[in-house]
Amino acid sequence: MTAATERPRSWNAALPKPVRQSLTALPFLLPSLILFGVFVFYPLIKSVYLGFFISNAFHTKQIYVGFDQYREVLGSSEFRKNLVVTSTFALYTVLPSIVIGTFLAIIANQKLPGIVVFRTIFSSTLAASVAIASVTFLVLLHPSIGVLNEVLGWFGVSPKLWLSDGGWGQQQGSTWTLVGAWFTNPNWALISVSLATIWMNVGLFTIIILAGLQTVPDDLYESARIDGAGRWAQFWHVTLPMLSPMLFFATIVGSIFSFQAFGQIRILTQGGPVDSSRTLLYSIYTEGFENFRIGAASVEAIALFLILVILTTLLFRLTAGRVFYGGERT
């Protein structure tokens, strides 16, 4: 090496190579690491820890109870009902969002002049925040000023007590009575919250599925047509199989959204009536910030965390081959 290209020796040249490399990388990583430490990892450990304590009646003292609180909260009938409500909410929102999103994406994928206008309209609800979607559905579902019952009346549909009838969600008693009522006594409060959520989801799902449709090669349809497949057969045998990874992706993303849903419940039903729309996250909020049962809320938060870990792992698995290890620099 000649003198001209030789770089000046820096102060850390004497250090071993791994140490030197770490010192170079540290300033780039430190901001993220500090923030993750304070707002992600510390809270996770703290939640587990808080779950070991109950506070006394006046919230002046924390009493250590070990795993007793975990056993008590996770084994309680309230927790079981929260889980039923949360899972039902996931079912009520994910399935319709995907069916509607797929339908809209397929009709918006036709080659027609001006189709861009419809694509834009169909995906526009993505712009709606949870607060905007909830207030927008308040104008439809509000007990006195909502207009949906009137509109449904034109089509001969009887009026519903949208936000104020919790149906099976209001039932007390064993899980079996709940399951029985689930099919016979609709939970209109939870359906109301779901309607706002579906509306909000449809924009995103249409975009996702439209992106999927555009990856289906035209010659697949071509050869299906040559084989004499009609429109319906083309949908079942070409579109749906090609779309299945995208639909699975949307299912998991939608499920994660539903377990994180909060604003629509807070604005439309406040978890009621009689806890019929109280999901796991809403329960964490009321226990932690209204009833000040920090320990119980923390136990529920850990349960929510574990559910989300399972869902996110599925999502990572799904995208792993294509995304996560693609393009590793060697």
Added chain:
Amino acid sequence: MTGRWARRAPAYALLLLCAVLLMFPLYVLVVDGLHPIDEFLNDPPPSLWPSDPQWENFFPKGGAGGSGSSLSRYLVNSLIVSVVITIGQLATSATAAYAFAFLRFPGRNVLFMVFLGTMMVPLEVAIIPNFQTIQWLGWTDTYQGLVAPFLATGFGTFLLRQHFLTIPAELRDAAEMDGYGHFRFLVFIVLPLAGGALATLGIFAFLQAWNQYLWPLLVTNDPEMRTVQIGIATDATQNLNKINVAFASTFLAFLPMLVLVIGFQRFLVRGLFGGSVKG
């Protein structure tokens, strides 16, 4: 020619019907925003046609909730919070992604997994300890309290790293010859080459920050510090006497996001799939 349009008519009719159904809630929102208040107080439900439109509902002087805070104040708060979060995420993600893409150091892969792992811990899971932290710092009702938990993201680091990896390593060698340190190389060479990925992350960060509901609800009590989401929800649920103005404000708050989402749709699609689909 007419034959072709006649064949297309059913397709257009279906598209139009779907568009009308999907937009119906927003239509009612706007109509309700235009109604005078006695439409709600006297003989509800309000009619579906604005027979006596009150345009000034969309340009209110005082706050809709009567709290003294106005929509413009909510909007300014949201704008400050969202811009700071967006810039913060871009900065922390770009530097971390640079380390993962261009630097070699012991434990790099493990640390990258740790960054990805943070995606499994959304804020919703950690609201109680995080609220306690913000309270302990004395940051309730402050902008720092509203933004601090969102300044770094595993998703952003991941997204930018994917893009940085497509930049040839030879470029780094050449820059080193020219005497560029790592930081200057990142700012002057890498970032200009990663414009699309930065735009994707930026739009995601902004949209998420703007649309937040749970965290601002927890850390603000002062009406002056409310973000627009909390503001419109509070106004629409607490005071029936000005509910028409609250509905008008809700629609106004929706418009800027609509423009943003339509304008940046292709970046959004790209980001959704972690950069694996060219939208």
